[in-house]
Amino acid sequence: MAEVMASAGWRTAAREDAGFAEIVREHQSMVYSIAWHFFRNRALAEEISQDVFLALFRNLDGIQSPDHLEAWLRRSTSNRCIDAWRKKGYKEEIALEGMPEPSGGLKMGDPILRETLRKLVASLPETQRMVMILKYTEDMDPDEIAGILNMPVRTVWSHLRRGVGMLREKLGRVMES
Amino acid sequence: MDRFEQELKDALKREPAPEWLADAVMARLGAERQKKQKPEWFGWARLRWVAASMALVAVVGGVRFEQQREERIRGEQAKQELMAAFQVTGMKLRQAEERVLPVIHRGQE
Numbered sequence: 001m002a003e004v005m006a007s008a009g010w011r012t013a014a015r016e017d018a019g020f021a022e023i024v025r026e027h028q029s030m031v032y033s034i035a036w037h038f039f040r041n042r043a044l045a046e047e048i049s050q051d052v053f054l055a056l057f058r059n060l061d062g063i064q065s066p067d068h069l070e071a072w073l074r075r076s077t078s079n080r081c082i083d084a085w086r087k088k089g090y091k092e093e094i095a096l097e098g099m100p101e102p103s104g105g106l107k108m109g110d111p112i113l114r115e116t117l118r119k120l121v122a123s124l125p126e127t128q129r130m131v132m133i134l135k136y137t138e139d140m141d142p143d144e145i146a147g148i149l150n151m152p153v154r155t156v157w158s159h160l161r162r163g164v165g166m167l168r169e170k171l172g173r174v175m176e177s
Numbered sequence: 178m179d180r181f182e183q184e185l186k187d188a189l190k191r192e193p194a195p196e197w198l199a200d201a202v203m204a205r206l207g208a209e210r211q212k213k214q215k216p217e218w219f220g221w222a223r224l225r226w227v228a229a230s231m232a233l234v235a236v237v238g239g240v241r242f243e244q245q246r247e248e249r250i251r252g253e254q255a256k257q258e259l260m261a262a263f264q265v266t267g268m269k270l271r272q273a274e275e276r277v278l279p280v281i282h283r284g285q286e
Contacts, residue, residue, distance in 0.1 A: 021202075030191065031194070033192045037192075042195075114184065164181070167181075
């Protein structure tokens with residue numbers, strides 16, 4: 001991948017099967033993780049990931065640089081996840097899969113606590129959930145998140161504050177139970 | 178970032194994608210390319226078949242038309258020859274009659 005992207009003719013290389021496969025391998029973890037944390041469903045995450053990379057191949061002409069490519073993938077994945085969620089109504093599926101089971105005596109650093117947190121994130125409203133994923137999985141600034149989700153920065157801050165607050169509260173209840 | 182947020186970051190860390198994901202993407206890409214090429218190929222092939230069929234129909238039709246035209250001409254010729262033969266026969270019969278009738282009349286007298 002580094003070879004493909006470092007070369008001046010990276011777009012030409014990307015159009016070749018071998019070059020594009022390298023790009024997929026380089027970014028698949030990022031794309032898949034965003035979809036996986038959003039849906040908490042492997043089949044859906046795989047489907048969205050494949051769709052995103054196919055769309056990337058079709059839009060290679062519009063990609064100006066390797067950095068732009070990465071940003072394009074994040075934006076495309078985020079928007080596809082939210083659109084798919086709204087269109088197909090995966091709510092019930094996630095609601096059944098994602099409800100945290102009551103478990104007492106959880107401490108910070110506990111793998112069960114982390115799994116509970118993941119499930120709690122998956123239960124957030126879709127836009128707020130994506131903001132949280134971009135912030136904590138992709139380590140992005142609110143400015144960058146605002147650009148990707150096409151919303152004002154203050155709305156991103158608001159989603160983050162409310163999201164974290166909601167998760168603290170829900171986790172507190174789970175830990176007390 | 179407080180301890181809770183650090184915990185959140187650890188919980189939401191990147192997951193490894195399935196090993197086969199890149200292969201699946203490339204397979205779908207290949208299938209998409211084939212799909213794009215197929216209708217075009219089928220289009221040209223169909224066009225060639227239609228053109229060849231039309232040419233064949235035109236040739237067969239032309240040959241058949243020519244055969245029918247020749248048959249018609251032959252029929253007309255045969256008809257005319259027959260008519261000519263009837264005319265000749267009629268003329269010969271009249272000439273024979275003209276020769277025979279005076280002899281018959283003389284015999285009766």
